[in-house]
Amino acid sequence: MAGTSSSSSAGGIGFVGALTITFIVLKLTGVTDWSWWVVVSPILAAIAAVVLIVLAVIGAAIRKSK
Numbered sequence: 001m002a003g004t005s006s007s008s009s010a011g012g013i014g015f016v017g018a019l020t021i022t023f024i025v026l027k028l029t030g031v032t033d034w035s036w037w038v039v040v041s042p043i044l045a046a047i048a049a050v051v052l053i054v055l056a057v058i059g060a061a062i063r064k065s066k
Helices: 014-028 041-065
Strands: none
Touching: 014 041
16 A cells, blocks of 8 residues: 555535525525615625634734733
């Protein structure tokens, strides 16, 4: 078995991606008349969550170093 390598990775778009695609399909097919801000809100919410987590970690690191 020397010289062989195996790698696997989990793929997929996840919940946020599926929700965003669903919202886009609903908007483009005319089922909803939401604004584009609402349609892309799952992505914006995920980005905001990541930013908040990063800021919290940075804040904790700064507080710990004092």
